Amino acid sequence: MRLTCPHCGSRGLEEFSYRGDATVQRPALEAPEEDWVAYVYLRDNPCGAHRELWYHGAGCRAWLVVERDTLTHVVHNVRAVCREETP
Amino acid sequence: MADILRPASPVKQARVTIGDLGLALLPQKDLVSIGPFRGQADAVSATVKAALGVSLSSGFQEQDSPEGYAVFRAGHSQWFCRGPEGGMLEARLVALCEGRAAVTDQSDSRVRFSLCGPGAAAIAAKLVPVDLRASAFAKDCVALTLAGHIPVILTCREVLLEYEFLVPRSLAQSLFDDIHIAMKGGIPGSDPICSRADKGDYFIPSVEMDPRDDRNARA
Ligand SMILES: [Zn+2]
Numbered sequence: 001m002r003l004t005c006p007h008c009g010s011r012g013l014e015e016f017s018y019r020g021d022a023t024v025q026r027p028a029l030e031a032p033e034e035d036w037v038a039y040v041y042l043r044d045n046p047c048g049a050h051r052e053l054w055y056h057g058a059g060c061r062a063w064l065v066v067e068r069d070t071l072t073h074v075v076h077n078v079r080a081v082c083r084e085e086t087p
Numbered sequence: 088m089a090d091i092l093r094p095a096s097p098v099k100q101a102r103v104t105i106g107d108l109g110l111a112l113l114p115q116k117d118l119v120s121i122g123p124f125r126g127q128a129d130a131v132s133a134t135v136k137a138a139l140g141v142s143l144s145s146g147f148q149e150q151d152s153p154e155g156y157a158v159f160r161a162g163h164s165q166w167f168c169r170g171p172e173g174g175m176l177e178a179r180l181v182a183l184c185e186g187r188a189a190v191t192d193q194s195d196s197r198v199r200f201s202l203c204g205p206g207a208a209a210i211a212a213k214l215v216p217v218d219l220r221a222s223a224f225a226k227d228c229v230a231l232t233l234a235g236h237i238p239v240i241l242t243c244r245e246v247l248l249e250y251e252f253l254v255p256r257s258l259a260q261s262l263f264d265d266i267h268i269a270m271k272g273g274i275p276g277s278d279p280i281c282s283r284a285d286k287g288d289y290f291i292p293s294v295e296m297d298p299r300d301d302r303n304a305r306a
Contacts, residue, residue, distance in 0.1 A: 015233060058232060
């Protein structure tokens with residue numbers, strides 16, 4: 001698998017680390033315990049389109065959001081987590 | 088004036104040759120990292136361009152100036168500037184970029200190797216996950232990547248024939264050995280024949296330096 005880093009271009013998977021599900025939302029501080037348990041421990045295992053966090057540790061060291069299909073392995077989009085990117 | 092401490096060589100041998108393929112330690116130069124603060128990249132680039140003749144390009148391509156300076160991007164919001172040894176490059180850049188960028192002397196933190204000769208790309212390709220063909224990695228292209236487990240900044244000096252590895256000094260000997268194993272036909276880290284049988288060959292306890300190395304000339 002190759003990912004096209006927005007900073008470094010197309011690179012092999014060995015340069016990246018998977019850092020979790022990018023779709024989870026941190027609950028409000030006063031949210032019920034069940035919400036926090038779900039946030040910390042529970043993950044979906046989608047078959048199809050998914051959003052994931054990846055870390056380009058052996059390259060630019062940026063955190064990336066990768067939109068890919070877990071069924072077909074097609075990578076649709078890779079962008080930096082930080083919106084206000086300097087070049 | 089007090090004697091300046093002379094640093095030990097980062098590698099035991101400054102040069103090895105296999106057939107026409109050579110791996111050599113390159114002379115030390117001043118090396119400074121520039122990390123522009125948010126929104127300051129363009130201003131820093133213009134300042135450096137006016138002073139040294141090279142700008143902070145957003146592409147991963149080294150730029151050189153006739154005055155002997157080079158600037159290359161090596162990651163997100165990080166550039167390196169290289170200049171003649173002893174040229175007070177860090178002090179100049181600190182003054183130029185004051186308040187607009189983090190400027191740090193990296194001269195002693197990194198070591199440069201040149202892998203040069205027919206088949207250099209094939210040897211480099213055993214270590215780096217970068218497409219080294221001319222269409223993807225032309226002359227002066229730069230990539231911050233891994234050579235095996237070792238972080239390197241790879242530069243193409245001549246397509247397929249000459250590559251430069253900029254490596255943290257503490258990992259220089261490991262990278263040198265890995266490239267040497269690759270040059271001898273092995274695969275670093277996964278080739279038991281090369282990593283054992285040839286041990287006596289590449290772990291030579293010698294501090295001989297290549298006479299072409301500047302620092303040896305002074306030693
Ligand atoms: Zn990257």
